[in-house]
Amino acid sequence: MVYPVAEQQAGAAGYPAAEAFEPGAGLVWSRISSRYPWHRRIAALVRAIPVAAVGAFLLWRGGGTLAALLWVVGVLAVLVVSWVAVEIAYRSYGYAERGDDLIVTSGVFVRRLIVVPYGRMQFVDVTAGLLERWMGLSTVRLHTAAAATDAVIPGLPAAEAALLRDRLARKGEERSMGL
Amino acid sequence: MPPHGMPQPGYGVPPGYPPQRAYGPPQMYPGPVYPAPGYRYVPPAPPPPVRFSVGTHRVHWATAPLRAFTIMIVYFVLLGFPLLMTRTSDGAAVSFSPVVLLRFLIVSLVVGAGAVAAGLWGWLGLRFRIEGDDLVVENGLLRRRVRRIPLSRIQAIDVVRPLVTRVFSLAEVRVELAGGEQSEIPFRYLGRRAAGDLRAELLARAAGLPGHTPEAPERPVYRVPFGTLLGGLVLRLPVIATFLLMIFSLVFLIAFRELAMLAVALPALLGLIRAVIAPMVMYANFTVAVSPDGVRLRYGLLETRMQTVPPGRVQAVSVVEPSIWRGPGWARLDVTVAGYAGERQALSSTLLPAAPRAVVAQLVALVFPGTNFDAVPLLPASQRGMTVDRADGAGTDDVIFVARHGWLCRRTDIIAHARAQSVRLTVNPVQRLLGLATVHVDAPPGLVQVAAADRDLGEARAIVESTALRARSARAASGDTAHWAARQNQAR
The missing domain is CATH 1.20.58 (Methane Monooxygenase Hydroxylase; Chain G, domain 1)
Known part of the structure; x- marks a missing residue:
């Protein structure tokens, strides 16, 4: 049976452009931990310090104090920008468990919204780096047979991540089917 | 249950096709008795098909000498030929002095013995058998490695005959599985008939039929002139x-x-x-045929290939129409099959290299039964779109999602809702300024990636929701693709 074109247009009427990235159906986004931006900031700082130090040292040896100073200022500027950007990125993350699928939204530069049916999940990864572990955070990653799916929820509190993984795995098993 | 004699759709022995043959010792010929007493003539019957579901099997014995021969060729090119050369005043020349010949013979004998041993080792080391629903492949003599592959995971089976092995009437059987590394199991090489038998047996088993089911009959669809x-x-x-x-x-x-x-x-x-x-x-001699166990492709001038893609294994297809082809009305059909990864994906992703559009449409309808992608109404994309690869339109019905794009070369990407892995909505910065979005319906990695670009933002979200909904009901209706024949029989 072929659906009339009108059905899609009627559907469009139900979604004002402003709500295109809302979970819909009265749901609210589950947000990630507020420690996440701090994790990103510390990670940026950890990377920025050696970059600033080594670069400044090399420039100071080669050119002069002014170049070294400019280098440090440049690194600081990047750090400040990322300080703010991380906050925006943090606010862009959200996930919601619906009846048959998980929806995840993310992205500042490119906005994304991914709908992953539970039955299509091949496996769910929970990873935590050194810094993440120290801050009690985990990253949940969903894998389907499509490489493009790439649904990642970073910065979840470790306990919540484990619970989410178990819930997803259970729902996935209930609805699992081949390819 | 339909009354007997009614043509039955789907798998099974169709009317007009000889019933399943009983296997046993060759029948003695009862005809005229020859003069010599005690002598009975046994007519040369074709050898009974190898039943791979019984016992353990090896690849064809000729594999061992073939491998030894290959090693010897490599040896001769890399080492043997330089050994025959002697340095002269102006460079090197081939000479056959006794010393040189002796040196060459000794090295050749040693390498030859090694090559024979390697060939034998490889041949003896590879054993396989079918146990219940699993294909078991054992490798290695000293360190044994056993792989147990559920037949339900088979995505496609190829029979490949490279030029060299065609001389010896050997063939390679490649079993393609879904997912990741080493997802291909090659059997190098089997006899030509044995290769066909193994293929038929594996497909029948994967379909949930008893292993000795004869090869499903096929119906030719098109031969590319x-x-x-x-x-x-x-x-x-x-x-x-x-x-x-x-x-x-x-x-x-x-x-x-x-x-x-x-x-x-x-x-x-x-x-x-x-x-x-x-x-x-x-792609010379490209032939497409359909049989209950899938779409069968045969092609190749030097290396002939026979691919079988079981039903429900095709994830997405793309009808490609380069600008000039629209004059004579031709199209190419690309396909994503989950089994083929990487290089093999590019090699075996063409379902039709060039054919009239009607044939392509017919084949798409065979791959995704009950659909006609030309009849799916396409909603035009937004006029404000700035995508280089011009988005044309997208539409959907209960079974498939269709997106058309392309400026000179027009591509129509089609994915079955039942095969969609996830649905994504993306908005890049340019699109955000214009209030547009792209809807991706994700298929496993392959040539065909389906995306409807430049939709109005609200409409795009509506498409996401309706696609997710349709995918859910399509999945519920189609269920698992393993044991397709057995379930069809049950349903009947």
């Missing part, structure tokens, strides 16, 4: 442009004696070989 294939490969804008570039540079080369133009002409020539000659040889 030589003219269509050649015309299709040549009549493409990039090919024509490259050809003109080559001619131009050759004229320039001759007219002005400018050797530097070779730097243009040679790459152009190589490009033409890659784009026209290579596919020509590869």
Whole structure:
């Protein structure tokens, strides 16, 4: 049976452009931990310090104090920008468990919204780096047979991540089917 | 249950096809008795098919000498030939003095013995059998490695016959599985008949039928004529442009004696070989047939291939219509099958290299039963779109999602809702300024990626929701694709 074109247009009427990235159906986004931006900031700082130090040292040896100073200022500027950007990125993350699928939204530069049916999940990864572990955070990653799916929820509190993984795995098993 | 004698759809022995043969010792010929007492003539019956579901099997014994031979060739090129050379005053020359010959013979004998041992080792080491629903492959004599593969995970089975092995009537059977590394199990090499038997047996088992089910009969759909294939490969804008570039540079080369133009002409020539000659040889004699156990493709001039893609294994297809092809009304059909990864994906992703559009549409309808992608109404994309690869339109019905795009070369990407892995909505910065979005319906990695670009933001979200909904009901309706034949029989 072929659906009339009108059905899609009627559907469009139900979604004002402003709500295109809302979970819909009265749901609210589950947000990630507020420690996440701090994790990103510390990670940026950890990377920025050696970059600033080594670069400044090399420039100071080669050119002069002014170049070294400019280098440090440049690194600081990047750090400040990322300080703010991380906050925006943090606010862009959200996930919601619906009846048959998980929806995840993310992205500042490119906005994304991914709908992953539970039955299509091949496996769910929970990873935590050194810094993440120290801050009690985990990253949940969903894998389907499509490489493009790439649904990642970073910065979840470790306990919540484990619970989410178990819930997803259970729902996935209930609805699992081949390819 | 329909009354007997009614034609039954789906798998099973169809009317008119000889019933399943009982296997046993060859029948004694009861006919005229020959004069010699005690002598009975046994007519030369074709050898009974190998029943791979019983016992453990090896690949064909000729594999061992073949491998030894290959090693010897490599040895001769790399080491043997240089051994025959002796240094002379002005470089090196081949000479047959006793010392040189003796040296060559000794080394050759040692390497030859090694090659024979390696061939035997490889042949003895590989054993396989079918146990219940699993294909068990054992490798290695000392360190044994056992792989147990559920037959339900088979995505496709290819029978490949490279030129060399065609001489010995051998064939390679490649079993393609879904997912990741080493997802291909090659059997190098089986006898030609045995290869067919193994393929039929594995497919029947995967379909949930008893292993000795005879090979499902097939119905030819289309054979690509030589003219269509050649015309299709040549009549493409990039090919024509490259050809003109080559001619131009050759004229320039001759007219002005400018050797530097070779730097243009040679790459152009190589490009033409890659784009026209290579596919020509590869896709020669391209035949498509359908049988209950899937779509069967046969093609190849030097290396012949027979691919079988079981039903429900095709994830997404793309109908490609280069600008010039729209004149004669031709199209190419690309496909994503979950089994083929990486290089094999590119090699085996063509379901039809060039054919009239009607044939392509017919094949799409066979791959996704009960659909007609031309009848799916396409909603035009937004006029404000700025995508280089111009989005044309997208639409959906209960079974498939269709997205068409392309400026000169038009591509129509089709994915079955039941096969969709996830649905994504993305908005890049340019699109955000214009209030547009792209809807991706994700298929496993492959040539075909379905995306409806430049939809209005609200509409895009509505498409996401409706696609997710349809995918859910399609999945519920189609269920698991394993044991498709057995379930069809149950349903009947």
